[in-house]
Amino acid sequence: MTKKTKIGLIQLKISNNKDFNLKNSIKKIREAKKKGAKIICVPELFLSNYFCKTENHSNFKLAEKIPSETSKIFCELARELKIILIISLFEKKISGMYHNTNLTINEKGKIVSKYRKMHIPDDPGYYEKFYFTPGDLGFKKVKTKFGNIGSLICWDQWFPEAARLTTLKGAELIFYPTAIGWHPNEKKRYGKSQLESWITIQKSHAIANGIFVAAINRVGVEKKGKRKIEFWGNSFVVDPSGNIVSKLNSKNEGILICDIDFRKVENVRQHWPFLRDRRIDAYRGLMNNPKDE
Numbered sequence: 001m002t003k004k005t006k007i008g009l010i011q012l013k014i015s016n017n018k019d020f021n022l023k024n025s026i027k028k029i030r031e032a033k034k035k036g037a038k039i040i041c042v043p044e045l046f047l048s049n050y051f052c053k054t055e056n057h058s059n060f061k062l063a064e065k066i067p068s069e070t071s072k073i074f075c076e077l078a079r080e081l082k083i084i085l086i087i088s089l090f091e092k093k094i095s096g097m098y099h100n101t102n103l104t105i106n107e108k109g110k111i112v113s114k115y116r117k118m119h120i121p122d123d124p125g126y127y128e129k130f131y132f133t134p135g136d137l138g139f140k141k142v143k144t145k146f147g148n149i150g151s152l153i154c155w156d157q158w159f160p161e162a163a164r165l166t167t168l169k170g171a172e173l174i175f176y177p178t179a180i181g182w183h184p185n186e187k188k189r190y191g192k193s194q195l196e197s198w199i200t201i202q203k204s205h206a207i208a209n210g211i212f213v214a215a216i217n218r219v220g221v222e223k224k225g226k227r228k229i230e231f232w233g234n235s236f237v238v239d240p241s242g243n244i245v246s247k248l249n250s251k252n253e254g255i256l257i258c259d260i261d262f263r264k265v266e267n268v269r270q271h272w273p274f275l276r277d278r279r280i281d282a283y284r285g286l287m288n289n290p291k292d293e
Helices: 018-034 057-062 069-081 154-158 160-168 184-209 263-271
Strands: 004-013 039-041 084-094 097-105 111-116 142-144 147-151 173-177 212-216 218-224 227-232 236-238 244-247 254-261
Touching: 004 018, 004 212, 018 039, 018 069, 018 254, 039 147, 039 173, 069 084, 069 097, 084 147, 084 173, 097 147, 111 142, 111 147, 154 160, 154 173, 154 184, 160 173, 160 184, 184 212, 184 227, 184 236, 236 254, 244 254
Parallel strands: 004 039, 004 218, 039 084, 147 173, 173 212
Antiparallel strands: 004 254, 084 097, 097 111, 142 147, 212 236, 218 227, 236 244
């Protein structure tokens, strides 16, 4: 395993045409490889418009068993390009049980890890509890040729426990495939604050755990009936000190290429030994719900 690597984040504008989305993502993955990326990640649920804007039973037809035709395409691509790929799929486990799932595919074209989204939101325009069963595979580290990585998904990125447990498994770089944006009637008043909060929470994961964090979002306005979301892009990479080392804008598709030096993880943890100084003997209260006064 190398101490340095190069990653690629694929920020996409998603259409309602699956074939176009598939071809567009493959094209940009190839471009990222040409720019030297060894580990490449696409946004959350990148094969379709963000269908969770509404509760509609017809959307379950988008789900697929894994392995699937889609996973086979990306396994072949990873083997051809000799890269690590992280892709996000709507998984059908069995009839009536569906998951929001990340696959990590190694340079030999083999699925080496499956992560199912643990935290499932239910907010206006983000009706994910209608579609997804909470993850049942736990938090994971994947040892790859190009580094020890983990992957979480969108809403997971607001929970310090998810980042901490993935770190304790041994991950030194966490990817967050994401679909997040503004409700049009909120953007003017809250938009700047919402975006800054999203960036800040992921910077805090990097600092608290001494890890690299990579957030991958989509862009563009997607509408279904009266529901409309403007996805804000801003895909970025944070180093273990909480510095944004590379970032895309909010308007356009793009390929973010970033050098990762895993030696920074060891250095930062030696100087900021947060993992060393945890008081795990005193944290049992984390397992309890708040009590009424």
